[in-house]
Amino acid sequence: MVDHIELLRLIEKNARLTPEEIAVMLDADAREVEDEIARLTEEKIILGYTTEINWEKTYPDHVTAMIEVRITPVRNQGFDHISNILSQYDKVTACYLMSGGFDLMLIYEDDNLKDIASFVYEKVATLEGVLSTATHFILRKYKANGIRFDEEKIDDRQAIVL
Amino acid sequence: MSIDYDNKISKCVQAVPPSAIRKFFDMASEMKGVISLSIGEPDFVTPWNIREAGINSLIDGYTHYSPNAGYSDSKKAITSYISRRYGVDYDPNGEVLITVGGSEGIDLAARALIDPGDEVIIVEPCFVAYKAAVMFAHGVPVVVETRQEDDFKLKAEDLEAKITPKTKMIILGFPSNPTGAVMTMEDLAPIKELLLKYPDIIVVSDELYCELNYITDTPSSLVKFEELRDRVIMINGFSKSYAMTGFRIGYAVGPQELIAPMTKIHQYCIMCAPSMAQVALVTAAYESDDEVREMRDEYNRRRRVILKGLQDAGLQCFTPYGAFYAFPSIKSLGISSEEFCEKFLMSKKVAIVPGNAFGQCGEGHVRISYAASMENIKTAMERIAEFTDELRKG
Numbered sequence: 001m002v003d004h005i006e007l008l009r010l011i012e013k014n015a016r017l018t019p020e021e022i023a024v025m026l027d028a029d030a031r032e033v034e035d036e037i038a039r040l041t042e043e044k045i046i047l048g049y050t051t052e053i054n055w056e057k058t059y060p061d062h063v064t065a066m067i068e069v070r071i072t073p074v075r076n077q078g079f080d081h082i083s084n085i086l087s088q089y090d091k092v093t094a095c096y097l098m099s100g101g102f103d104l105m106l107i108y109e110d111d112n113l114k115d116i117a118s119f120v121y122e123k124v125a126t127l128e129g130v131l132s133t134a135t136h137f138i139l140r141k142y143k144a145n146g147i148r149f150d151e152e153k154i155d156d157r158q159a160i161v162l
Numbered sequence: 163m164s165i166d167y168d169n170k171i172s173k174c175v176q177a178v179p180p181s182a183i184r185k186f187f188d189m190a191s192e193m194k195g196v197i198s199l200s201i202g203e204p205d206f207v208t209p210w211n212i213r214e215a216g217i218n219s220l221i222d223g224y225t226h227y228s229p230n231a232g233y234s235d236s237k238k239a240i241t242s243y244i245s246r247r248y249g250v251d252y253d254p255n256g257e258v259l260i261t262v263g264g265s266e267g268i269d270l271a272a273r274a275l276i277d278p279g280d281e282v283i284i285v286e287p288c289f290v291a292y293k294a295a296v297m298f299a300h301g302v303p304v305v306v307e308t309r310q311e312d313d314f315k316l317k318a319e320d321l322e323a324k325i326t327p328k329t330k331m332i333i334l335g336f337p338s339n340p341t342g343a344v345m346t347m348e349d350l351a352p353i354k355e356l357l358l359k360y361p362d363i364i365v366v367s368d369e370l371y372c373e374l375n376y377i378t379d380t381p382s383s384l385v386k387f388e389e390l391r392d393r394v395i396m397i398n399g400f401s402k403s404y405a406m407t408g409f410r411i412g413y414a415v416g417p418q419e420l421i422a423p424m425t426k427i428h429q430y431c432i433m434c435a436p437s438m439a440q441v442a443l444v445t446a447a448y449e450s451d452d453e454v455r456e457m458r459d460e461y462n463r464r465r466r467v468i469l470k471g472l473q474d475a476g477l478q479c480f481t482p483y484g485a486f487y488a489f490p491s492i493k494s495l496g497i498s499s500e501e502f503c504e505k506f507l508m509s510k511k512v513a514i515v516p517g518n519a520f521g522q523c524g525e526g527h528v529r530i531s532y533a534a535s536m537e538n539i540k541t542a543m544e545r546i547a548e549f550t551d552e553l554r555k556g
Contacts, residue, residue: 025463
């Protein structure tokens with residue numbers, strides 16, 4: 001029996017583990033692991049696999065913005081209507097409903113500042129129901145999805161400790 | 163005229179042999195680009211909440227001596243932890259001594275109890291400090307060996323065979339460094355029965371790895387037997403389970419009559435354990451169960467990968483259920499532990515420790531630590547399979 005929480009935590013950190021490798025780590029059968037991953041995918045608990053990339057290192061023009069959006073909820077649909085529209089854009093990599101002073105938080109990634117600006121005033125601000133926006137640009141990423149960007153792992157332990 | 167230093171150095175200190183594997187140690191220390199599965203300390207950095215508590219202690223000015231046995235809050239944190247995890251209650255006033263790591267506790271117990279010529283039974287293979295501590299205290303170490311066929315557990319009959327009228331004390335450490343063996347309460351029951359027959363023998367139980375146990379939910383220990391409570395000193399600490407080796411913080415708990423003389427030595431030699439680390443341990447004891455569990459789960463996964471790797475390499479290994487070591491047998495390859503480790507280091511650049519470093523009965527085995535990254539473990543296991551294959555082909 002595969003502990004699905006432990007399985008999810010493992011592949012959340014490293015999606016490239018093979019079922020065979022996971023099976024050894026969890027003291028399970030590779031077939032069971034495969035079946036469990038299939039079930040979790042079917043139930044849309046596992047939604048996809050991505051790669052964390054430090055774009056700054058290879059593509060300095062890459063820009064990430066966090067866009068706060070205040071909106072008027074639509075009758076019967078609440079915030080879902082506008083969040084659904086905004087989530088359609090490929091460059092919107094995340095869309096969250098927030099508590100606090102605004103309603104939606106968008107993470108938007110693009111090649112230059114201008115494109116982000118035009119997205120905000122042409123696509124977002126003009127949407128019916130959007131009251132206001134505030135755009136914040138990410139200057140530097142130190143950590144994302146649990147991964148430290150600037151961390152150098154140095155093992156300074158003694159060569160042998162008895 | 164030069165000084166004859168040999169004449170100056172105490173005979174007792176000279177009698178303690180240098181580590182059995184000094185040559186190998188030097189070799190491994192000097193080589194670059196080595197994968198080290200030879201390290202008996204966690205690869206994890208101390209959990210952030212504990213480090214933060216240490217930092218805050220400095221901000222708050224905890225830079226003075228503490229009372230000899232430790233801060234009251236720190237002692238309470240320890241007794242509360244033991245009560246929660248072991249179900250055994252100790253009085254924070256008098257039954258706890260906070261030490262500089264577990265090693266100080268072992269040394270103190272030895273010095274507080276041993277008179278010249280007293281015999282102390284040591285369960286080997288074991289942590290290297292036990293024998294030395296006994297000898298520094300002018301005691302006579304008497305070795306009882308554990309065996310692979312018994313899963314390196316201590317057998318009551320083997321222990322009894324070593325008991326003489328001179329036996330003052332027994333030192334045992336489970337979960338075991340280097341074997342990874344765990345003694346469950348069932349395994350300990352016959353030991354308890356035996357000890358009841360010998361009511362004068364004191365037990366020092368080193369339980370530094372108590373939280374790194376992959377078979378039972380709670381630590382097993384002789385202190386859980388009420389009948390033995392008046393003569394078991396538990397040595398424990400935060401180094402291994404909480405990844406706090408550099409904090410140098412441990413403790414001894416036991417009956418006041420035994421803790422008091424240990425405190426006397428500690429008071430004159432050490433004064434007190436580091437204040438900063440004593441504050442940090444409060445956070446460790448009360449608020450770090452999740453962090454410990456995460457580390458334990460990761461060790462457990464690595465343990466399984468190592469065991470599979472050893473199996474694939476055709477090396478026989480009993481299943482270790484504790485600490486972060488595997489102790490496979492290399493006897494089938496017809497070479498000594500030391501030769502195996504030296505050749506493995508030279509040809510495959512992986513460092514592991516010859517079993518004889520932990521006592522003669524460790525010969526024929528090697529200690530593989532899985533306090534190393536999964537990536538390094540996987541690479542090392544591929545290399546050990548190649549290496550054993552080459553050895554077999556001659």
